[in-house]
Amino acid sequence: MKELSIYIHIPFCSSKCFYCDFTSFSGQSNRVKEYIDSLIVELSLHKDSLQDYRIKTIFIGGGTPSAIDAKYIFKVLDYIYKNFNISSDMEVSMELNPGTIEFEKLNIYKEAGINRISMGLQTFNNNILKKLGRIHSAEDFLQSYNMLDNAGFENINVDLMFNLPDQTISDGMKDVEALVRLGVKHISYYSLIIEPGTLMHKWHQENRLKLLDEDSERKLYYNVKDFLKENGYQHYEISNFSMKDYECKHNMVYWKIKPYIGVGLSSHSYLNNKRFWNTDDLSSYIQELKKGKLPIEEDEIISKDIEMAEFCIFGLRLVEGIDKREFKDKFGVDIKVLYKDTIEKHKNSDLLFEDDRYLKLTDKGLDLANIVEVDFLP
Numbered sequence: 001m002k003e004l005s006i007y008i009h010i011p012f013c014s015s016k017c018f019y020c021d022f023t024s025f026s027g028q029s030n031r032v033k034e035y036i037d038s039l040i041v042e043l044s045l046h047k048d049s050l051q052d053y054r055i056k057t058i059f060i061g062g063g064t065p066s067a068i069d070a071k072y073i074f075k076v077l078d079y080i081y082k083n084f085n086i087s088s089d090m091e092v093s094m095e096l097n098p099g100t101i102e103f104e105k106l107n108i109y110k111e112a113g114i115n116r117i118s119m120g121l122q123t124f125n126n127n128i129l130k131k132l133g134r135i136h137s138a139e140d141f142l143q144s145y146n147m148l149d150n151a152g153f154e155n156i157n158v159d160l161m162f163n164l165p166d167q168t169i170s171d172g173m174k175d176v177e178a179l180v181r182l183g184v185k186h187i188s189y190y191s192l193i194i195e196p197g198t199l200m201h202k203w204h205q206e207n208r209l210k211l212l213d214e215d216s217e218r219k220l221y222y223n224v225k226d227f228l229k230e231n232g233y234q235h236y237e238i239s240n241f242s243m244k245d246y247e248c249k250h251n252m253v254y255w256k257i258k259p260y261i262g263v264g265l266s267s268h269s270y271l272n273n274k275r276f277w278n279t280d281d282l283s284s285y286i287q288e289l290k291k292g293k294l295p296i297e298e299d300e301i302i303s304k305d306i307e308m309a310e311f312c313i314f315g316l317r318l319v320e321g322i323d324k325r326e327f328k329d330k331f332g333v334d335i336k337v338l339y340k341d342t343i344e345k346h347k348n349s350d351l352l353f354e355d356d357r358y359l360k361l362t363d364k365g366l367d368l369a370n371i372v373e374v375d376f377l378p
Contacts, residue, residue, distance in 0.1 A: 001085065004053035004271075005253040008039065008076060009264030010065040011282070014100065018133035018203075021195035023266035023280045024063040031282065035265075036072040038289040040079050042263045045294050047083050050261070054085040057250035059093045060114075066096030070108035077112045091116055091249040093157075098136040098144040106151040116248075117148055118157040118188075123164055124175050131165045133199070145182065155246060157186035162224070163217045164192055165209050172220045173227070180231050185246040189224060190239050191217060218367065238317050238366060255314045257307065273302045304331070305378040308338070312376040316369060321353075321360025335359065342375040 012032060013024045058080065065073060073094065080086070093116040094109065109117075123129060124138040136144075148156055158179055162172045179187055192211070194204045203209050212220065225235055233241040237255065240248065253260055261269045266280035276299035279285050288295040302310075308331050315322035327335045336343060343359065346352040351365035351372050365372055 001054045002052060003056040003087070003258065004050060005057040005059070005250055005258065005260040006055060006080065007250075007260060007262040007264075007267055008058065008060045009062065009262065009267040010060060010068060010073075011035075011063040011265045012068050013062065013064045014067050014097075015133065015135045018131070018199040019192060019195065020133075021198050022063070025282075028282070029068070032068050032072060034286060035282070036068075036075060038286045039076055039263055041289045041292075042294065043076075043079055043083070045289075045292070046261055046263070050084060053259070054087050055080065055090060056087050057091045057093070057253060059250040061095045061118075063095075064097045064100060065094050066100040066105065070105040070112075073114075074108050074112040077114075081113070093118055093248070093250055095120065096144075099140040101144055101147060103147060103151065106147060106153070110151065110153075115153075116155040116157070117153050118159065118248075119144065119148075120159045121175075121179075122159060122161045123167070123171070124178055125164075125167070125171055128164050128167055128171070132161075155185055157188055157248065158184050159188045159190070161190050161192050162220055163212045165211065167212065169212070169216055169220045169223070173223060176224050176227060180228070180233075186240070186242040186248065187228065187233065188240050189221075191221070235319050237319060238369065255317055257311050257314060270302075273307065275300050275302055307331075308333075309376045309378055312339070313373045316359075316361050316365075316373060319360065319366075321358040324357060324359060339376060345375065346372050 009023070011024045012029065012035075013026045015026050016024060058077070060073065060076075077092070090113075092112075092114045094114050095118045097120050119141070121141050122132060122134060124141070126137050129137065145156070145158075160175055160179070162175075176187070176189070192200075194201050194209075200209070225241075228241045229235060232243060234244065235241050236247050237251070240251070242248075257270070259271045261271060262278070264278070265282060265285050266278055268275065268277040276296050278295045279288070279297040285295045308327075311327060311330070312322055312335070322335065324335050327333075343352060343354070346365065347354065350362055351368055353360055353362050353365075361369060361372065
């Protein structure tokens with residue numbers, strides 16, 4: 001039986017962070033029940049077409065899924081378990097924010113089969129947290145982490161950001177050192193991206209943000225990478241580090257160009273060489289499902305050339321790189337023949353390295369990944 005992953009989008013938040021450009025909003029808690037009911041309808045519309053698939057992973061993201069009543073999370077997962085083919089070792093992840101949980105919620109999450117938690121910390125520095133628009137403190141994070149630990153959640157990811165307003169290299173190192181002391185199994189480490197349409201973007205244009213210069217940002221990243229390696233973490237993707245066997249299985253689906261279905265507002269799907277995505281308008285989403293229609297805003301057919309290019313581009317995000325045998329098995333062509341000029345060009349520039357099995361970015365190439373990736377596009 002073929003494998004499939006499901007992404008579930010919960011757009012509700014207690015408050016919108018200043019850097020966030022995801023489809024999320026606060027102040028609409030009165031629409032949560034209606035939204036969850038619509039999610040169930042959307043899943044039901046996919047049910048027949050997915051009977052030949054076994055669900056490998058589920059990821060509940062947002063927004064802040066933990067900001068809504070846990071009974072709704074249970075309801076959605078319960079529907080999936082009862083109506084789809086489920087893998088016996090399925091990874092079920094959910095995002096949560098510090099300060100949005102209590103033991104009762106955690107017990108419901110456990111009962112609902114959630115076995116991996118991804119918690120957004122961003123930094124331990126309370127002053128910087130306020131500048132990001134986060135509504136929790138470092139103390140809230142520690143309290144939430146201890147609750148998760150006491151409730152039996154072992155597989156926990158923590159999101160950290162760097163190059164934050166007024167952050168120093170020392171601040172960034174202290175954040176990572178604190179997580180290592182806690183024994184966190186997985187760390188996602190992202191540089192702040194100033195997205196158009198956010199408050200951060202407005203402040204950046206007004207020169208109100210003091211960020212690290214490029215050299216200092218790279219120095220912090222490499223210091224963190226070395227420190228985590230010394231403490232037993234494997235760097236398995238550009239922005240992700242884990243202890244052995246704690247890699248995020250769901251994200252590997254995206255990086256390996258495997259099939260997945262996204263349900264909920266603005267979620268994306270990739271199935272049978274077709275990519276499609278839902279509307280980001282809440283009222284339209286609900287109304288289309290009331291009519292018994294999938295709320296798809298747009299779709300596109302992915303040609304073989306594009307699929308091969310994306311396999312390479314996403315594969316290069318993985319530190320192990322592109323598996324050349326897997327590429328040939330999947331597409332029936334030798335990657336070294338198809339992309340001969342591109343591979344030689346970037347090997348000669350010390351951006352790509354090749355061994356018997358893999359084609360991967362060098363340390364220099366990881367910094368200049370975009371330059372390499374674009375050359376794989378048709």
